[in-house]
Amino acid sequence: MSRLDDGTLSIVEDSSDAAASARGAHLFLVLESLKPLAPPVRISLSGVAQVVFGRGSSRAIGRQQLGNPIQLSVRVADPWLSSMHARLTYVLRRWILEDAGSKNGCTVQGARQTQAQLEDGDIIELGYTFFIFREELPHDVGDPMIFEAPAPDQRIGKLATLLPSLERGFSRLASVAKSTVSVLIEGETGTGKEVIARALHEQSERKGDFVAINCGALPRDLVEGELFGYRRGAFSGATEDRPGLLRSADRGTLFLDEIGDLPAPSQAALLRVLQEREVRPVGATKPIPVDLRVVAATHRPLERMVEEGTFRADLFARLAGYRVELPPLAMRREDLGVIMGTILRELAPERAASLEFAPRAARALLYYPWPGNVRELEKCLESALVLVGEGTRIELEHLPVAVQAALTEAGTGRRPAEGNAEREKLVGLMREHKGNVAAVARTMGKARMQIQRWLKRYDIDAESFRK
Structure with missing residues (x-):
């Protein structure tokens, strides 16, 4: 049986599997604006003391040096990155991003920062490369420290994700597929x-x-x-x-x-x-x-x-017989680059490799809440390809007006307007049921634990509705 777990599909495990699960900080390399088909990457920060970011001749992610504590190096062939661009350091149980004297600076939540304490879901922009930080992502203790999205020919159908629990769900579908369940x-x-x-x-x-x-x-x-x-x-x-x-x-x-x-x-x-x-x-x-x-x-x-x-x-x-629940796109923003790559290969197979996104266009795509989910993203990219004509660079003006408007949220330092409709619906139900989480769960047809996760994710205080 499957259920929604913190915005990702998860499988109800037996006790031995549950003991191997954990939550921990992760960093996602979501999108290289100049190379949107480059495979996105998930990086576990468990046991990591520092991550150093900079420009390289090609992408290279790994240990900066042997020994403990672990220090990682993230190099991307992005000409807008400095050779030593930024550092992400674990200090007093918090992750701090610090500019290392780069030419183009660091952006967190659309705002330029020389130093920032990261929060769950923060979008980080270094040069023309976009990252997302997750503070307590569910995962298995045996998951690899560095996980690159599989190539199209290694996927089950079109299914690809960087989210650990959704990845496990997709993998198990291969076994389920060959049965009659x-x-x-x-x-x-x-x-x-x-x-x-x-x-x-x-x-x-x-x-x-x-x-x-x-x-x-x-x-x-x-x-x-x-x-x-x-x-x-x-x-x-x-x-x-x-x-x-x-x-x-x-x-x-x-x-x-x-x-x-x-x-x-x-x-x-x-x-x-x-x-x-x-x-x-x-x-x-x-x-x-x-x-x-x-x-x-x-x-x-x-x-x-x-x-x-x-x-x-x-x-x-x-x-x-077997149940899966797909989270909305706004709750799997880490997969935006993976999904975009898949769509671009389908819509423009002959020129997809030459396409690139202007930073403002990429930023808008990451901030937009996608109420129409993957289907809306596909229509957005389809129209952008028509508007760009014979060109290869997708600008902000090539995106739908609603997506362009997402930039008004960027630059404020706030988290993206993800799931606004879901948040408003949840607030309305909490108000109607006077903060009774169990009653809201019954109304929405969800587990009580799921409602509690959403309350935390959307920063809603249940107690405020019980007064």
């Missing part, structure tokens, strides 16, 4: 649920097709005919036999998108198909065997819908 993918619209479903199908080695069905788009009076097929003459307008979408996925993968929108009668009919592994077309007298691997997705809280009686508990149990 049903998978339920949960997450906001645009987070990439269909990408995971297609990756599962590609890894499954099933011979049939991948058939995607948007349950919310099916005409309510024709749902069963569309799904299960029908015989000629079964109803007015049935002028020929139709196999239906479920039979089209025979020996393949059936992706039921927005399963929470499926009407109650159709839920019962679908349950029979999953139980009996056979389909009875509308108007037919005999069922037809089908071999289906079912992957379902939803942005709705199915567990709460089960409690309310609007979604069948037995169908939910059939669909939720």
